[in-house]
Amino acid sequence: MKQKKDNKEKGAFSWKIKKKEFYVDLPHEKSSIDIKNVSEFADIMKKGISKGVETIHIDLSNLVFIDTSGLGKLLSFSKMARIILYNVSEEIKKVLEITHLLPFFNIK
Amino acid sequence: MSIKLDKENHHFNISIAKNLNDIRILRSAMGAWLEDLKIDEFKIMSVNLCLTEAIYNAMLHAYKETKEKDKVVDIKIKKEKNFIEIIVQDYGKIEWFKNYKLSQLKEDAITQDHGKGLLIVNGLASTMEIKNDKNKGTWIHMRINL
Numbered sequence: 001m002k003q004k005k006d007n008k009e010k011g012a013f014s015w016k017i018k019k020k021e022f023y024v025d026l027p028h029e030k031s032s033i034d035i036k037n038v039s040e041f042a043d044i045m046k047k048g049i050s051k052g053v054e055t056i057h058i059d060l061s062n063l064v065f066i067d068t069s070g071l072g073k074l075l076s077f078s079k080m081a082r083i084i085l086y087n088v089s090e091e092i093k094k095v096l097e098i099t100h101l102l103p104f105f106n107i108k
Numbered sequence: 109m110s111i112k113l114d115k116e117n118h119h120f121n122i123s124i125a126k127n128l129n130d131i132r133i134l135r136s137a138m139g140a141w142l143e144d145l146k147i148d149e150f151k152i153m154s155v156n157l158c159l160t161e162a163i164y165n166a167m168l169h170a171y172k173e174t175k176e177k178d179k180v181v182d183i184k185i186k187k188e189k190n191f192i193e194i195i196v197q198d199y200g201k202i203e204w205f206k207n208y209k210l211s212q213l214k215e216d217a218i219t220q221d222h223g224k225g226l227l228i229v230n231g232l233a234s235t236m237e238i239k240n241d242k243n244k245g246t247w248i249h250m251r252i253n254l
Contacts, residue, residue, distance in 0.1 A: 032132075034131075034132070034160070035128055035131075035164065036128045036129070036131075036132060064149075064153065065135070065153060065156065065157070067157065067160050067161065067164070068161060068164065068224040068225045068228065069164075071224055072224065090150065091149065091150045091153045091154075094150075094232075095157065095228065095231075095232075098227065098228060098230075098231030098232065099224045099227055099228060099231070100227075
């Protein structure tokens with residue numbers, strides 16, 4: 001059965017589910033994933049996991065800052081589903097590299 | 109809390125309490141200040157990430173057994189021609205730095221959700237030093253090249 005659901009709320013992470021694929025977008029231009037909003041990000045990711053998705057696609061084109069709490073959550077979810085990160089800036093790539101997390105994600 | 113970093117001034121002392129909003133406000137003020145000084149985006153992110161992680165480290169580890177109202181972190185920021193120097197000082201009772209070992213942090217980064225903060229600082233800063241004095245607390249001294 002084809003599933004498709006959208007969620008868009010101003011200032012919040014948005015998500016979309018299509019078959020077994022889960023798509024996450026960041027709230028706005030110059031977004032952060034940090035200790036302040038990481039639980040909101042985790043709740044969205046859990047939604048996907050609870051629906052049994054196999055792949056989570058995250059568009060990071062609007063991401064300007066991620067701290068250890070955000071990296072920690074990404075790592076946790078990479079153990080539950082395949083995570084594909086899109087539009088990763090060189091800056092964020094470097095952070096993933098120095099924290100040895102680059103191999104846990106597909107980067108496109 | 110409101111922070112204004114003046115581009116004419118290159119030396120600041122700031123105290124923040126355990127308030128997540130304060131960290132965001134500080135980060136945003138730092139970003140605006142460095143943008144005014146024509147520092148490139150990657151360097152701004154590096155400075156802000158080192159600063160944020162050092163503050164978290166103090167809040168989460170040094171102040172584990174401290175009352176909320178006493179959780180204060182002092183920050184000194186100084187911009188020189190080619191680098192920025194940041195000192196983050198805590199007065200917590202937990203001597204978290206005794207367990208600090210780079211090889212363990214690398215291991216933790218892959219196996220645990222936590223333990224990446226100082227690894228990030230170590231990777232992005234050109235120098236990082238942790239010092240402790242029984243009367244003055246613990247401070248992380250870092251330099252980030254611009």
